[in-house]
Each structure stands twice: as structure tokens, then as C-alpha cells.
Amino acid sequence: MAGDVTQRVSGPLGSRTARRRPRTAAPYVLLGPALALFLAFLAIPVVYALYLSLQGMRIVEGGVFGTREEVFVGLANYRETLTDGAFWSGFGRLAVYGLIAVPLTLGLALCFALLLDHAGARARRLSRAAIFLPYAVPGVIASLLWGFMYLPSTSPFSYLTEKMGLDAIPFLEGTNIFPSLANIALWGGVGFNMLIIYTSLRSIPPEIYDAARMDGCSEWQLAWRIKVPLVVPALLLTGLFSLVGTLQVYGEPTTLAPMTTEISQTWVPLMHIYRSGFIQDDLPMAAAGSVILAIGTFAVSLLLLRVAQRRAFGGHQ
Amino acid sequence: MRRRFLARLGALTGVTALLASCGVGGGDDGVVTLDYWCWGETTKVEEFNATHTDIQINHTDAGGGNDSSIKLLTASRAGNAPDVSCVEYQTIPALVVSEALVEITDHAGDLPERFDPGTWQLTSFDGHVYGVPIDIGPMVFLYNRARFDELGLRVPTTWDEFADVAAEARERDPDTYVMTLPPDGFGGFAGLAQQAGGQWWEVEDGRWTVGIADETSLEVAAFWQDLLERDLVQGGPILTPEWNNKLNKGEILAWPTGVWGPGVIYGIAESQAGDWAIAPLPGWGEGESGAAVPFQGGSALTVTDDDKIEAAVEFISWMNTSEEACALQIAAGEYPASLSGQAMTAEQPPPPLAGEQEDYWEIANYAATNTLPNLQWGPNVNTAQSVFSDAVSPALRGQKSLVDALRETQRAVVDDMARDGFDITD
Numbered sequence A: 001m002a003g004d005v006t007q008r009v010s011g012p013l014g015s016r017t018a019r020r021r022p023r024t025a026a027p028y029v030l031l032g033p034a035l036a037l038f039l040a041f042l043a044i045p046v047v048y049a050l051y052l053s054l055q056g057m058r059i060v061e062g063g064v065f066g067t068r069e070e071v072f073v074g075l076a077n078y079r080e081t082l083t084d085g086a087f088w089s090g091f092g093r094l095a096v097y098g099l100i101a102v103p104l105t106l107g108l109a110l111c112f113a114l115l116l117d118h119a120g121a122r123a124r125r126l127s128r129a130a131i132f133l134p135y136a137v138p139g140v141i142a143s144l145l146w147g148f149m150y151l152p153s154t155s156p157f158s159y160l161t162e163k164m165g166l167d168a169i170p171f172l173e174g175t176n177i178f179p180s181l182a183n184i185a186l187w188g189g190v191g192f193n194m195l196i197i198y199t200s201l202r203s204i205p206p207e208i209y210d211a212a213r214m215d216g217c218s219e220w221q222l223a224w225r226i227k228v229p230l231v232v233p234a235l236l237l238t239g240l241f242s243l244v245g246t247l248q249v250y251g252e253p254t255t256l257a258p259m260t261t262e263i264s265q266t267w268v269p270l271m272h273i274y275r276s277g278f279i280q281d282d283l284p285m286a287a288a289g290s291v292i293l294a295i296g297t298f299a300v301s302l303l304l305l306r307v308a309q310r311r312a313f314g315g316h317q
Numbered sequence B: 001m002r003r004r005f006l007a008r009l010g011a012l013t014g015v016t017a018l019l020a021s022c023g024v025g026g027g028d029d030g031v032v033t034l035d036y037w038c039w040g041e042t043t044k045v046e047e048f049n050a051t052h053t054d055i056q057i058n059h060t061d062a063g064g065g066n067d068s069s070i071k072l073l074t075a076s077r078a079g080n081a082p083d084v085s086c087v088e089y090q091t092i093p094a095l096v097v098s099e100a101l102v103e104i105t106d107h108a109g110d111l112p113e114r115f116d117p118g119t120w121q122l123t124s125f126d127g128h129v130y131g132v133p134i135d136i137g138p139m140v141f142l143y144n145r146a147r148f149d150e151l152g153l154r155v156p157t158t159w160d161e162f163a164d165v166a167a168e169a170r171e172r173d174p175d176t177y178v179m180t181l182p183p184d185g186f187g188g189f190a191g192l193a194q195q196a197g198g199q200w201w202e203v204e205d206g207r208w209t210v211g212i213a214d215e216t217s218l219e220v221a222a223f224w225q226d227l228l229e230r231d232l233v234q235g236g237p238i239l240t241p242e243w244n245n246k247l248n249k250g251e252i253l254a255w256p257t258g259v260w261g262p263g264v265i266y267g268i269a270e271s272q273a274g275d276w277a278i279a280p281l282p283g284w285g286e287g288e289s290g291a292a293v294p295f296q297g298g299s300a301l302t303v304t305d306d307d308k309i310e311a312a313v314e315f316i317s318w319m320n321t322s323e324e325a326c327a328l329q330i331a332a333g334e335y336p337a338s339l340s341g342q343a344m345t346a347e348q349p350p351p352p353l354a355g356e357q358e359d360y361w362e363i364a365n366y367a368a369t370n371t372l373p374n375l376q377w378g379p380n381v382n383t384a385q386s387v388f389s390d391a392v393s394p395a396l397r398g399q400k401s402l403v404d405a406l407r408e409t410q411r412a413v414v415d416d417m418a419r420d421g422f423d424i425t426d
Helices: A002-008 A015-053 A076-082 A085-117 A124-136 A139-150 A156-163 A174-202 A206-214 A219-230 A232-247 A251-259 A269-279 A283-312 B002-013 B016-023 B042-051 B065-077 B089-097 B145-150 B159-172 B186-195 B215-229 B241-248 B261-268 B306-321 B323-331 B339-347 B360-369 B381-396 B402-420
Strands: A055-060 A067-072 B032-037 B055-060 B084-088 B132-135 B139-144 B201-204 B207-210 B254-258 B276-280 B299-303
Touching: A015 A055, A015 A283, A055 A283, A055 B402, A076 A283, A085 A124, A085 A174, A085 A219, A085 A232, A085 A269, A124 A174, A139 A174, A139 A251, A174 A219, A174 A232, A174 A251, A206 A219, A219 A232, A232 A283, A251 A269, A269 A283, A269 B065, A269 B381, B032 B065, B032 B306, B042 B055, B042 B306, B042 B323, B055 B306, B065 B084, B065 B089, B065 B381, B084 B089, B084 B306, B089 B186, B089 B299, B089 B381, B132 B306, B139 B145, B139 B186, B139 B261, B139 B360, B145 B276, B159 B215, B186 B215, B186 B254, B186 B381, B207 B402, B215 B381, B215 B402, B241 B261, B254 B261, B261 B276, B276 B360, B299 B306, B306 B323, B306 B339, B323 B339, B339 B360, B381 B402
Parallel strands: B032 B055, B032 B084
Antiparallel strands: A055 A067, B084 B299, B132 B299, B139 B254, B139 B276, B201 B207
């Protein structure tokens, strides 16, 4: 400590620091490309979005009807977005959707991962590929595909119920829209999450299982008492992904929107933001909405990590 | 090698559009290449490219009217708009306000004389020309004549008769609806309100008045609300796989639409070619049906990037007034906007969907000549459309009334215009 201080006050840089310079430059040279990309594609756009969100599209003189141009409006966009009921009800819908989709996705992913990891599992590669395959289908295509399967006159499920003399299943009506949308996410997301959990399971040393079996542990207990606690970090990671994914839901409801009157143009926050930015030609308003959504996502993620970390890795300080 | 690397870098960083716009367009031996966005129109563009050596068109289908105008706004804000675009009439004021359209007043030449003044008004305001009309969309009653005959339904001449026909159709075939009222039918609903005397936007000396919830429009909304409540018309989205399927099964019988409608229906129900026909749109008053024909849809060609303005205007003139283009247009079932094109319709066969209808073009001409004049769209139709469809959707599900939906739309549109700083009467 004291040495540090004396060095710092020792005036002009000595030859020693000059000799050290190449060494201090190395990390920056190595970080350079990543930093450049980070600046160009994350930092600068974020700053620009913050700047944009303080502008507003206002009519100024010119043309037949006047022209809309960017002027500084301070926090007006934030005020308008935060007091807009439609924006908040979007978060309400996300909550319902998330409560259905996230636990089911993680639960099924864990289930499949445990089954695959089971010593007696057969055709492991094939099953893994089969469960993972839907993840490779782009969200929009998946939504269209399911959309056709939901619409009464093209749905194979409704075809069967009608053959049985019942009515078509109203997949896209009323509150059924939530499970129907969650199902699309489930179908696409389980495989990816399963893969993460399965990878985590494969990295558990087999000695642990041998020891457990020696102690008379059944396969059930092995799964519950040993495997699940050991993959908690993986569950946490997939949980976080799912949460962030939920807050960013856009493609599925947007694709299904033309098929049902249930999905409004501001059904989820991102659709609200899209409408501001592109339909209403008001990028500043969209920027404000995006900033609010980003801060919210960040806060929720942080909270989840704090809480979960304490529970998962409690005692490891 | 290096170019390939650059192209890859471009793809990686999302600047391919920029690279492409540097690489394409003009230069080579005096040939001007124009980037052109439009839904459909492929045959006309091919014909143009085949018959012109000095101008070549690079055609992109950027989606239908709504999608296309949204993309155009965005591209224009980003500074890489195409040279020429199709736009629907109702989006023109908003595009003008957002400076997405180039004023072509000084380049229009004799174009204004080649259109009916009422038609020309759709693309020019106070003598400022922003585009050239392609087709017009006077509304007609497009119906499945084969199914109407089968069910013994008569073609309604007034909206009250329409309500009776709707009820008869439901009685005679419970799976069938005479028509569907769609949530995104902003233009169509505006037309029906206009027919009854509603004026959704008016502008005088730069001062706007919004009448989406004026008394007349609310009465029209109440009429449809009643039909919805009695389950005589279906409420829901149209042109979806579901709706197309019903239409193909003959469970949707009619569509009050602009005269461009047959082309759209033919695209989803080719097997019904010849089964359909058009009739004058039912009217609100007694007596002569369709005496007041409202307007729905139709589009114009606009210059959206001013650096090749002469070539762009030449292309636009050819597309909208030349004999070859008009013939192709009529064959596709569109009703031309230019006077010469309209005169040509007389000798043309009807579009395939209404292939059996001898007097198709007569009725279309009748509708066109009786179209209500002075249609004014507002500077924020995109917002209005979006709010309208969100407000109408719950009404179609019976959770709200159409009357309230119109009031909601009016409020949102006025608030939006006031916030942007338009001079507006409350």
C-alpha cells in the first residue's frame, strides 16, 4: 500500500513504466475486436436509443399538411408510455402467458433430460434429435403451422372432435389464446432447454452414482436427490433464458393476429413498441418503450439471479 | 475474393442494403434502373421492361397496401427508399407528412388532363401533385351468384333489404353467412359511413376536423351492430386460411368491396371462377340503389426517391395511361383510373371470377360514374386503422358495441393529431 502511494507521487513516469507499457497494451489489443463490435452494435445503438427517446415527432411548417420532424421533447414519450394502459395490459398478458409457458417448458425439459440420461434409455441420439428438432423451426413458421392446426376448418383436432359429433375446439377464442400461444413456445423451446440440462447431467461424474447405488439408492431417488440438485445451475440458466424470452414475445402473437380477433395490435409490449415505431412512424416513442422494457427486463433478471443464487449456491461465499 | 469478403462482411453487419444500392442503379450505357415496390403488377412491369430500352424496372413485392406503406415509411426514414412505389390513397396524406413522397407537380406535364378531376384529387392537394392514380375502387356488391340462386336469395338494393337477405341466408343454410365484417376493414367501413353522408376527415386552411364518430357514422355502426347481435353477419378476420376455406365451401356469399375485389377472391377461390357477379352496392335511401357510391381502396404510383425523377415519372405515366398497361390492368380485374383506360373497359371481357357476367363492366362503369366526390383521408390513417381494428375486434366478439368502437377510434385519432401538433377542431 505505502509503496503504491510513494510511486504515485514520485512525479514524472520513470523508465520502469515505459518498459511496462507493451505489457499493458496487450490486453487492449486482444480486446480490441470484441470492444469494437460491442461499441458499434451495442453501446452506440443503446446511447442512440436513449437520445431518440427524448425526441418527439412534431408537426413543423412545410408541405401541404406540414411535416413531422424530430424535436426535443424531454420525457414526454416516457410520460405517455408509462400512463398508457395498453402498454401495461401487455405486461399483464405476458404474466399469464409466462406462468403457463415457463414452468411447463422447464418441467418438460428436465423430464426429458432425466429420461435420456437414464441408464436404460434406448435410441438416445434419435430421441434427442427428435425432441430438439422443433427448436430448429423458426418461430414464425411454427406459429403459422400451429395457426393452421388451431383454426376450426383446417384443424385436425377440431376435425376429430367434429367427427365425434362435438364442436370445433375454440383454440383462438377468449382466454384459450394463452395456452394456445404457450403451446407454440413449449413445442419450440423444450428441446433447447432439454439440451442444456442434459449436457449438465452428462458432466456429473459417474462415481457419484456408483456411490449412491452402493448405498442402496433407487433410480427414482437417484434422479430426485442427486441429479436434480446438481443441475440446479442449468435450470437457473434456462429459467433466465425463458424469462427474458417471455418478455420478448413478439413473433408468435404477431403471426397469429390475422387469424383471430383476440390479439390486438398492442397485445404484448413489443407489439406496442413496433406499432409506435413503424405503423405510427414514431421511432422516438418506440425508443422510449424499448428503454422501459429493457430496464424492466434487466431488473427482473437481476432479481431472479440474486434470489436464485442465494438458494442454489447458498453457503458458497 | 476481396469483394466476396466485403459482401460477407456486409451480410454480417446488415449493410447489404447499402451495398446493393451502391452496386445497382444506372450508369451502364445510359440505361436507368428504377427500384420499384408494388404488390402484384408483375405482368405490367415485364411488358414495360420488354418495350423500353432506356429505363429498366427492378420490381419488388413488398407486401400489400398496409405492409408496404409501413415498410416505405421505414425505408424512407432510413434514407434508402425505392425510386417508385405503389401506395393506397388513404395512406398518401400520412406519407406526405412524413416526407416519404416526392412532389412531382413540375414534372406532371399533361397527366392531370388524362384523369377525371375527382380522381386526380386523390393524389394532389392544393395543386401539389404527389402521385398518379392507378386504379379506383368504387364499391360494389360482389356476390356468389351461383350460391345466391341455389338458396333463392335476391340481390339487395338497399341495406334494409340486405338485412332481410342476411336473415334468409341464415335460415336456409345455418352454416352460411351472407358476409363477414372484418376487424381490419377500416377502408370498407369508412366507405359505408361515407355513403351515408359521413366525413371522417376534413381539412380547411390547414385546420382539421375528424368525424369518425359523427352522427351518421354512428348510425351506420348501429346498423351493423344490430346485424352482429342477431348473428346475421359474421364478425371476424377475412382472407385468412379459415375464411378462405369457408368461402371455397360456399359458406360466405358476398363481399361489399371496391371493384378490385374479384381479383382478390379469384386468387383464393379459382374453382369458383364464373360463379360470382357484381351488383350496385345497396344504398341507404329508398329508390335508386347505389345512387351514392362510396370509395374503397385503390392505389396510386408515387415517386419516393427524387434522384431519377424524370425516368420515374415516365415509367409512372406509361404504367397508368398507356394502352398496353391499361389492357393488362383490366384483364386483372382492376378498374383503371385514367380516362383512356376506363374507355377501354367496354370492349373487355369480365375478370375470370365474374366470367359469366355479361354486364360486368357496365355495372363497374355505373359505380365509377356515381362515386361520391371529395374523399379526404387524414394525416394519420395508419394510427386510425390500427386503433380501429383494436377497437372493433372486441365488438365483433360481442364484448363492446361498434358504436363505442367508433367513438374510441375518434378519440385516439384526435389525441394523436393534437399531440403531433396539427391544428384541429375538437
